[in-house]
Amino acid sequence: MMLAWLIFVLVGGAILSGIAARVHAALSRWIALLAVLADLAIGLDMAVTSFNSAGAAAGPWLREVNWQWIPQAAIRFHLGLDGLSVLLVLLTLVLGAVAVLVSWNDVARAAGFYYFNLLLVLAGIVGVLLALDLFLFYFSWELMLIPMYFLISVWGRGRSANAAIKFFLFTQLSGLLMLIAILALFFAHHQATGVYSFEYQDLLGTQLSFHVEMWIMLGFFAAFAVKLPMFPFQTWFTDACSEGATAPNMVLASLLAVTPAYAMIRFLLPLFPAATHAISTAVIVLAVIGILYGSILAFSQTNLMRLIAYASVGHLGFVLLGIFAGTPLALAGAVMTLLAHGISIGALFLVAGAVEKRVQSRDIESMGGLWDTIPKLSGVGLFFALAALGLPGMGDFIGEFLILIGTFRVHPVATIIAACGVLAATFYALRFVQRAFQGPNQHSWRLPDVMVREGFVMAILMIVLLWLGIYPQPIFRAFSQSANHVPVFWSER
Amino acid sequence: MNEVNVISLAPLLIVAAASVVVLVAITIRRNHAVAFVLTLLGLGAAFVSAFFTPPGQSTPLLLIDGYALFFFGLLTAASFLVALLAYGYLEARIGKKEEFYVLLLVATLGSMVLAASSHFASLFLGLEVLSVGLYGLIAYLRDRPIQVDAGIKYLVLAGSSSAFLAFGIALVYADLGTLDFAGIANLLRSQSNLNLTLLLPGTVLILTGIGFKLALAPFHMWTPDIYEGAPAPVSAFVATVSKGGMFALLLRYFGQSGADHFTPLLTVISILAIASMITGNLLALFSTNVKRILAYSSIAHMGYLLVTVEAASSMGRNAAAFYLVAYFIMTLGAFGVVTLRSGASRDADLIEDYRGLFWRNPTLALVFTAMLLSLAGLPLTVGFLAKVYVVAAGAAAQVWPLILVLVITSAIGLFYYLRVVTALYQAPSEAAQAPEPAPRIAPAVSLVLVVLTVLLIWFGCYPSPILRVIQSAIGNPV
Numbered sequence: 025m026m027l028a029w030l031i032f033v034l035v036g037g038a039i040l041s042g043i044a045a046r047v048h049a050a051l052s053r054w055i056a057l058l059a060v061l062a063d064l065a066i067g068l069d070m071a072v073t074s075f076n077s078a079g080a081a082a083g084p085w086l087r088e089v090n091w092q093w094i095p096q097a098a099i100r101f102h103l104g105l106d107g108l109s110v111l112l113v114l115l116t117l118v119l120g121a122v123a124v125l126v127s128w129n130d131v132a133r134a135a136g137f138y139y140f141n142l143l144l145v146l147a148g149i150v151g152v153l154l155a156l157d158l159f160l161f162y163f164s165w166e167l168m169l170i171p172m173y174f175l176i177s178v179w180g181r182g183r184s185a186n187a188a189i190k191f192f193l194f195t196q197l198s199g200l201l202m203l204i205a206i207l208a209l210f211f212a213h214h215q216a217t218g219v220y221s222f223e224y225q226d227l228l229g230t231q232l233s234f235h236v237e238m239w240i241m242l243g244f245f246a247a248f249a250v251k252l253p254m255f256p257f258q259t260w261f262t263d264a265c266s267e268g269a270t271a272p273n274m275v276l277a278s279l280l281a282v283t284p285a286y287a288m289i290r291f292l293l294p295l296f297p298a299a300t301h302a303i304s305t306a307v308i309v310l311a312v313i314g315i316l317y318g319s320i321l322a323f324s325q326t327n328l329m330r331l332i333a334y335a336s337v338g339h340l341g342f343v344l345l346g347i348f349a350g351t352p353l354a355l356a357g358a359v360m361t362l363l364a365h366g367i368s369i370g371a372l373f374l375v376a377g378a379v380e381k382r383v384q385s386r387d388i389e390s391m392g393g394l395w396d397t398i399p400k401l402s403g404v405g406l407f408f409a410l411a412a413l414g415l416p417g418m419g420d421f422i423g424e425f426l427i428l429i430g431t432f433r434v435h436p437v438a439t440i441i442a443a444c445g446v447l448a449a450t451f452y453a454l455r456f457v458q459r460a461f462q463g464p465n466q467h468s469w470r471l472p473d474v475m476v477r478e479g480f481v482m483a484i485l486m487i488v489l490l491w492l493g494i495y496p497q498p499i500f501r502a503f504s505q506s507a508n509h510v511p512v513f514w515s516e517r
Numbered sequence: 518m519n520e521v522n523v524i525s526l527a528p529l530l531i532v533a534a535a536s537v538v539v540l541v542a543i544t545i546r547r548n549h550a551v552a553f554v555l556t557l558l559g560l561g562a563a564f565v566s567a568f569f570t571p572p573g574q575s576t577p578l579l580l581i582d583g584y585a586l587f588f589f590g591l592l593t594a595a596s597f598l599v600a601l602l603a604y605g606y607l608e609a610r611i612g613k614k615e616e617f618y619v620l621l622l623v624a625t626l627g628s629m630v631l632a633a634s635s636h637f638a639s640l641f642l643g644l645e646v647l648s649v650g651l652y653g654l655i656a657y658l659r660d661r662p663i664q665v666d667a668g669i670k671y672l673v674l675a676g677s678s679s680a681f682l683a684f685g686i687a688l689v690y691a692d693l694g695t696l697d698f699a700g701i702a703n704l705l706r707s708q709s710n711l712n713l714t715l716l717l718p719g720t721v722l723i724l725t726g727i728g729f730k731l732a733l734a735p736f737h738m739w740t741p742d743i744y745e746g747a748p749a750p751v752s753a754f755v756a757t758v759s760k761g762g763m764f765a766l767l768l769r770y771f772g773q774s775g776a777d778h779f780t781p782l783l784t785v786i787s788i789l790a791i792a793s794m795i796t797g798n799l800l801a802l803f804s805t806n807v808k809r810i811l812a813y814s815s816i817a818h819m820g821y822l823l824v825t826v827e828a829a830s831s832m833g834r835n836a837a838a839f840y841l842v843a844y845f846i847m848t849l850g851a852f853g854v855v856t857l858r859s860g861a862s863r864d865a866d867l868i869e870d871y872r873g874l875f876w877r878n879p880t881l882a883l884v885f886t887a888m889l890l891s892l893a894g895l896p897l898t899v900g901f902l903a904k905v906y907v908v909a910a911g912a913a914a915q916v917w918p919l920i921l922v923l924v925i926t927s928a929i930g931l932f933y934y935l936r937v938v939t940a941l942y943q944a945p946s947e948a949a950q951a952p953e954p955a956p957r958i959a960p961a962v963s964l965v966l967v968v969l970t971v972l973l974i975w976f977g978c979y980p981s982p983i984l985r986v987i988q989s990a991i992g993n994p995v
Contacts, residue, residue: 096984097909137879159905166896173935178942185939192935196895197928203905204924207912 045136205243270377354430364419535559624650667746682726873945
């Protein structure tokens with residue numbers, strides 16, 4: 025029951041804050057913040073109690089909710105929580121609260137509609153992370169789209185309307201392919217067993233011929249690869265980020281990317297072990313290209329948001345590599361990178377947004393010399409840039425290191441090339457710091473430094489990132505609670 | 518005709534009687550409100566009676582079964598909402614208003630007859646009654662040249678399509694010697710070597726007539742002009758009640774006559790479906806007129822619906838019924854917004870008229886967004902579940918090419934719906950002069966929009982109740 029509240033609180037908060045804006049804009053954001061914090065409290069409570077009584081749970085899930093929804097079509101409202109999903113839900117809610125705080129004074133118009141959309145996106149993400157009914161999964165997956173479209177389109181700048189449409193078309197078309205795949209699996213399962221079911225557990229062992237399994241798997245994979253985004257589908261992502269506002273960019277890069285990675289681990293690999301194994305080498309090649317491509321293009325960007333978006337593409341290449349390497353170590357690294365990437369890239373967007381607010385520009389060439397006037401913000405920027413380039417002691421390092429070790433045993437060449445991507449990350453991260461913060465203060469700027477609200481948010485993110493980097497054991501222990509559902513190709517070696 | 522059969526006809530009789538009552542009331546004293554209320558009472562009574570009418574075969578022509586009663590309910594409900602839209606719309610305009618409701622009732626009656634007919638004679642009867650009503654409705658505002666234009670265009674094209682239909686019926690009769698759907702089914706089943714020389718052209722000609730009414734490509738040319746030319750509530754009527762009745766007939770004809778196992782015909786239907794999906798969605802891309810976009814979108818939606826005919830199963834029929842419910846809700850809602858925004862001089866049919874609506878009237882913009890997103894088939898709205906249901910029915914019947922076309926064209930479709938949605942949220946342009954909305958429209962039309970939005974979300978999130986109604990009326994689950 026508590027599990028369902030995780031979603032309902034967000035949906036209720038979305039509606040309430042939408043209505044509250046008619047009274048006062050401030051009421052709207054307070055409601056939004058309280059809803060996300062209440063949700064976070066529920067999530068934390070669930071995580072703590074679940075892990076204290078670890079092993080006591082009878083089924084494979086720590087918590088479960090299973091209600092009738094559309095009985096005529098065998099669709100159930102079935103949610104389940106395990107170690108993997110609890111980590112990602114907490115990440116979503118933490119960054120969700122950050123996103124609300126970041127937008128605090130910056131949403132000049134239609135604040136109610138803004139928070140309505142923001143909370144609805146979060147509800148969709150949490151729904152994806154918890155759904156165990158494939159229809160519910162698809163429903164939540166699609167639920168994220170419309171509000172995200174509005175967040176990019178209405179509150180972005182410049183050509184954001186076009187970027188939003190591009191985002192929408194890419195993700196929706198690939199989502200429809202997944203819908204066909206889900207239905208095909210549904211009917212294939214019926215043919216094999218005579219039972220109509222969208223249940224994850226039922227579908228898990230469905231007997232499929234390799235040919236059919238491959239086609240269905242590709243339908244799912246298309247949706248996940250576009251949304252992640254995997255190379256060569258990243259164009260919607262970088263376009264959307266370069267035009268989007270700060271908080272929507274955070275959600276887009278840090279949270280939306282979590283859902284396909286999670287869905288690969290939860291659904292793609294377990295449901296289609298043979299077919300995913302067959303394409304794993306091809307995916308790894310694309311992942312490695314993505315790592316290099318993202319890092320190199322990040323280096324040559326002048327739009328700050330776009331730079332960070334390409335950096336994100338590079339990190340997500342590592343996640344993909346870790347998932348498809350098929351070793352337990354690499355998989356754990358992928359989850360770690362997912363968490364650390366969410367925090368560090370989200371924080372970089374936050375810093376970029378704060379800088380943009382002060383200098384009224386996203387052009388990295390027009391900055392420079394900020395360290396003289398806003399040293400605190402510049403220092404924070406340096407911190408997160410170092411995190412993104414994989415400095416030991418922070419979460420990104422742990423994740424990428426594990427991925428590289430885990431992959432080396434099975435794909436040594438790919439690992440070596442991917443390691444070069446880490447090197448390339450150094451260049452863009454340092455260029456970001458040098459161009460934006462260092463150098464002479466040509467404009468003779470006198471700018472306000474970090475404010476209390478900003479500082480609070482940044483401090484939290486820094487602490488989490490350091491915690492992930494220095495004492496990651498709780499994360500791995502939580503993840504091990506779910507690892508038994510996840511098949512690994514190479515565990516015998 | 519014995520007593521039970523007359524009772525079975527109750528919904529039809531009520532609507533017919535209502536049209537006469539309104540006509541008499543007009544002769545006694547012209548009063549818009551009286552004609553309006555009488556129409557609502559008649560349609561409301563017909564709707565309620567559909568729930569209590571005992572099913573039965575009434576004369577060889579009309580089969581009042583659960584299927585027919587379901588469509589009676591749907592059609593009268595839609596007509597009821599159209600009347601509400603029309604009241605506000607007509608109130609803001611000069612000229613005689615009362616006859617509109619007579620025509621509306623007559624056209625609804627024709628559509629209901631179509632939904633219940635089990636015989637080619639009643640098919641033709643229903644079609645003509647519907648068309649006669651529509652000729653008047655489309656050209657109702659005679660002071661606008663574009664409307665008279667549209668009316669004449671419809672008259673000519675509908676007349677010729679009726680001729681095709683009559684000729685097709687004659688050919689089928691010449692071959693089989695019966696006009697009864699069930700009789701045709703018997704003959705098709707019992708005779709293994711049929712003489713196709715007359716039957717096939719006959720059936721194709723009948724499909725032409727039906728295709729015209731449903732605006733399937735390549736018989737769709739009239740649609741955008743009529744939608745653009747007709748008053749907004751009438752466009753809503755053409756899109757929903759007229760097409761709904763015709764589609765109910767098509768589905769029944771296929772189910773009953775056994776034509777759904779007749780392979781050449783299925784091929785023709787597939788071609789029509791694919792052509793409609795592609796044509797509708799592609800042409801809409803190039804339009805900047807909201808009414809024309811909705812017209813093209815309705816062509817595409819009829820294409821999606823044909824997938825369920827192709828699926829030819831009880832699941833397909835259920836999916837079609839659910840899709841029609843969804844289609845009615847969102848189409849009426851979209852035209853409701855157009856009605857509400859329309860001024861006395863012209864209808865608000867340009868995208869420009871809607872630019873920046875969100876910043877002036879957020880609620881209306883959100884309602885319009887919901888309707889458009891539902892037409893595009895996005896979740897939380899009934900349009901999403903309806904599309905999933907259709908795809909599922911198609912997947913169960915393994916008509917993969919159709920499903921693939923459906924998916925690709927829906928993705929294309931997103932683009933033009935989004936164009937309208939994007940315009941709603943852009944900064945308003947000062948240059949464009951939106952037609953001044955008539956203030957008196959508000960209450961009745963707003964009520965319709967509220968009801969439709971609630972239904973849109975409710976059925977989109979929790980469709981069990983309506984699915985139960987459909988299944989108990991039409992057929993078995995999955």
